[in-house]
Amino acid sequence: MKKKISINDIAQQLGVSITTVSFILNGRAQEKRISEKLVKKVLDFVQEVNYKPSSLARSLRTGKTNIIGLMVEDISDPFFSAIARAIEAIAYQSGYKIIYCSTENATEKTRELIAMYNERHVDGYIIVPPEGVEQDIKLLLDTGKPVVLIDRYLPAIDTDFVVVDNEKSAYDATCHLIANGYKNIAFVTIDSLQPQMLDRLSGYEKAMQANGLPQLVKEIAYKSSEQAMQHIAAFIDRKKEVDAIFFATNYLCVSGLKATAGKGINIPQSIGVVSFDDYELFELYSPSITTVSQPTDKIAEHAINLLISRLKKAVSDKKFQKIILPTSLIVRKSSVR
Amino acid sequence: MKKKISINDIAQQLGVSITTVSFILNGRAQEKRISEKLVKKVLDFVQEVNYKPSSLARSLRTGKTNIIGLMVEDISDPFFSAIARAIEAIAYQSGYKIIYCSTENATEKTRELIAMYNERHVDGYIIVPPEGVEQDIKLLLDTGKPVVLIDRYLPAIDTDFVVVDNEKSAYDATCHLIANGYKNIAFVTIDSLQPQMLDRLSGYEKAMQANGLPQLVKEIAYKSSEQAMQHIAAFIDRKKEVDAIFFATNYLCVSGLKATAGKGINIPQSIGVVSFDDYELFELYSPSITTVSQPTDKIAEHAINLLISRLKKAVSDKKFQKIILPTSLIVRKSSVR
DNA sequence: TTGAAAGCGCTACCAC
């Protein structure tokens, strides 16, 4: 079992000072006018013994870890995992590492995770915030840690965020259903007060109102996929007049599909279907499902670039950016008759 | 912008020594016979100012980070994300944090990631190893870092691992197809020499051989989902005699499904389908797809418990555990006619 | 019972 080698060992072996080695390692040799052959000698030796500076010690000293904390709702949700991978890729190129976790949209768990990340001294955060974490995020901001919110924002918190135009997206999707002759369009959502959900609801409501159609909103208190399925099944049974359903999230739609699967309900003939968030399953399902597709790559790109630019400049310019991206409606078979 | 508080501040404010505070914080008050009221005073104050010890400094001093590095092939693959979440949950309960990343099964990327994790001083590793990282893992082991391999093992490396019985699983799944009257069963896999793939192939071969049936293996040089789809489509076009396909991984099956989707091929009548790894999509697809389901929770549980037990005992007992778990065949509509 | 101080590995200020 080998011992870990330190900068001290390097200096000792080479008969130079620690300082010199440190400068060379940090690319400040030129600036410090250290002789080329000394530089080469040190670099070669470092290479030879495969020395890696301890990032722990370095971070303790500099106060920076080059680690970004990414907190999404559920890393196994394809929407979030797509964003996570894109963020990771860009961050790596800039020398930042990402550590990520799932909040499960649970306030308590998220608060603990923020505390843990804080303890680990991550340099900055990208967060998909559940309700009730305003204070914790404010604390982060107060201690000078930049925070970029994605997917949704917190009205009470003034910071950068990247979201999509939920209201317009929902409005357009609803209009698409209406244009295809559906009249009794139900909106199935979760019982959440989060702005992105409220915006989607509002888009649906405005579209229905604009067309003089009756609104029918079903709020699911989401506990599990199984339970959601049962509630949606019961809803469909009860509301015979419904001829189309607009699901506010991909997992609600999946539950809805499971609910209809056994019943011999014909999509899109008897019921039209549109879902928020795209998903491989929706493309392959029979019939394929029309979706509101969010630009995951763009969201990731904006979020990480925003964060990195904050990290780069010590000066925290108080002008926060609120980025709102458009979505695209992918029309498939489930909504056209 | 508040300043971060340190153990020094605590000691100062309370007029006691740093040592005392440290002992109390680390639960060694009793052992050190520190008076109860001092303990309470310190704890209360710590609570009040919301002091969190710097894990950086602590780790630098103790040499432990309580962080476990988890490297899977692709965090957005449902099979791996299920394992990741389960591991994360158990680890948290034992005070360990998980940091994870995707290797994309790329040797170079994985080697870099291992180096990065090593720099970050993670205490131990759970790795889904691609080919060609034997030396890097050996190095880890040599420096005393425990490594648990999952999903597959490296024949050249002697360490703990948790895998499933791939050969028997493939054998049974193939027999299931045979029992349902399929005779020209193709095995679609990736061109990999990794043991888990070889074992699956071997299971298929033995089953076909035992039943006197002709073997037909299609190896895909997997580059992308799109390219795989085209190759599989071409394969199906060319081999008209094939009446069933056994896909060696879930993503191959998804590509296969996309390939057949346009062609009006009737599953399970004209072609039977079975896939390795379960997936929500396979349950909801029409027809639903028969799968070899791996016990993700059990894999996660064994892996993390194995690793934690290694971490706990400084003595590294040389007896490595090789755990082989059974899978279950979930029979759905795609393979029964 | 409590405290002083060494030292984990590194960066960066200041001296020469």
Added chain:
DNA sequence: GTGGTAGCGCTTTCAA
């Protein structure tokens, strides 16, 4: 151009 050294925040040995 190069080196000495303080100190980041903590744990732990030894002393009192």
